Structures are given as C-alpha cells and as structure tokens.
Amino acid sequence: MRDKQLCDEGESSEGDESTEFCWWRTCATPEEMSSLKVTCISDVGSLTPRLKVMREMERLTMVASEGLDDLRHRLVSYRAGDLWVPMGGVKKEDMEIPSTITILLVGFAAGGKSSLVNLMYSVLGRAGIIPFAQTSGSSVNSESTTMFLEEHNVLRSVRSGFCVFDSRGFGYNDREDESLMELSQWTSEGVKHNQPCCRLSDESRNVNIGSTSTSTSRKFSKRQVNCAMVVANMADLYDQLKTGDSKPLEATREVFCQPDLKRGNQNPILVLTHGDKLSAEERIDGRVKICQFLGISETSGVYDIVCLTECGVLAEECDPVTAYALTEAVYRALLISDMSHLPKKNFKDRTVSVFSWLLCMIGTFFALLARLFSGPNQKYRKFK
DSSP: OHHHHHHHHHHHHHHHHHHHHOGGGGGOOHHHHHHHTOOOGGGGGGSOHHHHHHHHHHHHHHHHHHHHHHHHHHHHTOOTTTTOOOOTTOOGGGBOOOSEEEEEEEEBTTSSHHHHHHHHIIIIITTSSSOOEEOSSOOSSTTHHHHBOEEEEEEEETTEEEEEEEOOOBOTTSOHHHHHHHHHHHHHHOBOTTOBOOOTHHHHTTOOOTTHHHHHHTTSOOBOOOEEEEEEEHHHHHHHHHTTOOHHHHHHHHHHTOGGGOBTTBOOEEEEEOGGGSOHHHHHHHHHHHHHHHTOOSSTTEEEOOOBOTTSOBGGGTOHHHHHHHHHHHHHHHHHHHHTOOBOOOHHHHHHHHHHHHHHHHHHHHHHHHHHHHHHHHHHHHHO
C-alpha cells in the first residue's frame, strides 16, 4: 500500500513538472493537441500561427532530452568555418574565414541580455563540457555591464573558437539615428572587450566613462561581428502593446531590421525573454503578434527563452527545453556566420577596386570643377 502511494506521488510530481515545462499545453484545446501530434510535413502550412508556435515548442520538447548532449558536443568540436557549405566550386581555403566567430547581443535596456549571458554560463560553462568564460581583465567600474562591451568566449586556442559580446542596452527614448549609428559602427569597425558605449544622454547625466576604459580596451583583440542576436523583453512589449503603446515594438523593429545586422538573406536571431511573467495564452499571443509586427516567421530563428524562474534560479537547472533552445540559438548563430563568409579578394579584385576608386575620385573632381565654374556664369547671365 505504501509503495503504491509513493508511486502515485511520483507520477503526480512528474506530471506537475511536465506541465511546468510544457506550459503551452495548458491552454491547448483537444483539437489543437491532436493537431500537434500530426507528423505530416505537408500539414504545417495549413496551421495557424498559434499552432505553429505550439508545434515548435513540441519539437523542442521531443529533442531536448537526447539532442542537448549532441548539440553541446558539436559546440565543443566547432571550429570557424566547419558549418560552411561549398558553393559555386569555391574551396574552403579560398574563403575569408575569421579565426574567431563573434556573436553580438543587442537590444534595449532591461531586455535580458545579461541574464541570457548568465544562462549561457549555466548551460555551457557549468556543465563542464564547454569552457565558456569571460575575457581576462576586469572592467573599469561596477556599471560595466551597462556601460561597456563584454566578451565571453569559448576559445580552443588563440586562433580558434567563438565568443559572445554583451552590449549596453538602448533606451526607447534615445534618438533613433544615434542607436542605428552605434550599431553600424559595431558591425563595420568591429568590437572590443571593455570598449565604451557612449551615448549623448551621458553628458546630461554627467556620466564620465573616461579615457581609462579606452586605453584598457586596446589591450584586447578587435572582433568582427559575424552574427547578431536581438534580445527583447516579451512581457514588456506585450504589456505596452495591450495599452496601445507601440513605440517600444517599433523601436525594436528598427533595430531588428537594421541592414547591418543581416547576413546574406538571414535575419538576426530574435530571443524573447521574461515570457514566464505572462500566462500561457498571453505568451503564445505575444510571440505571434511580435513576429507579425517584425514581419518574420513565428518559428524560424525565434526563441522564447526563460532566463530566470520566479524563485530567481537559472531556468536551465530545472528546464531541459530552455537549455536546448539556448544551445540551438547559439548553434544557429554559428551556422549563419559560416554561411555568410565571402571569398578572399585576389589580385584582380583588388585591381578592379582601386580602378573604381580612381574613377570615383576623378568624377568627384570634375563635378567640383563644374560647380565652381557654373557660379560665375550664372551671375553673368543675371547681370546681362
């Protein structure tokens, strides 16, 4: 009798855990649950956006238990360019592949970027499988997580591995051109550990990040951004959307649709955090509305990741679905990076580039001359 009671208690607790991890099932109707079990690929196109989100969560659930270790192993053995697919007869040796792949986290303040990095330490670092660690050297002050770029890397050697950069969040009230200009600077000029993130609003608040941080960042290597993850607070965006304020979502779209963040035909990866603050129904509805507003698919390249539970514990310690979703997001970022490498420039390409530059300079020179000499001619005609 006692054994039966213990067995019933064990089954009950297991069911509670399954309900906690599979939160989307609590709001699914019997018809929707039967649709989720359909394995025919041809039926996917007929699904509603709501069912697509549920089906994506079911996919993560099915592969989380067995696929997590396999995906971790791929990250352990990963080298820059391993996921590149030969195209057009171009060899891998002829591709411009950097030694270290760089993933940049961008988004607005309180979006969950730092929490996502902490979850990466839990999923990748604490497991003891992947040496996920911060770049050596401490930041200048206690506000480094919001004022400076931080590099967290998985380096196999000095010339092999990948790293994740945590950046300072933008403000919804910041000037749009200022945010986009800083994003363009990061993607075009590269990023460094301890590099200051300067804003015009810092002057009004008398925030001085000083020249010390600039000299400190020079000690670290500059990384070229290969892929971006846009991190957004889904609970905050959904609450603002319900009140009729679409400004935060429009600002997020401006960052997400920034051309400098795109690689080839691939959009940046979208990571939605703090979704556990919403009910299951709101969580699904919020993801659908945000994706529709951004003009992207509800399932491709979009991840709903809970970083912290209500008790303040990292979600990975109790939720394998979250752990797999985060690992897959990192793997997808590496895949996008390797698929967007360009061929090396040979002598012919450099010659054409120099020749085009000379033609532009000559054209600019003659345009300047035409403008200079057209001024006196117009004055003479007016006088005449």
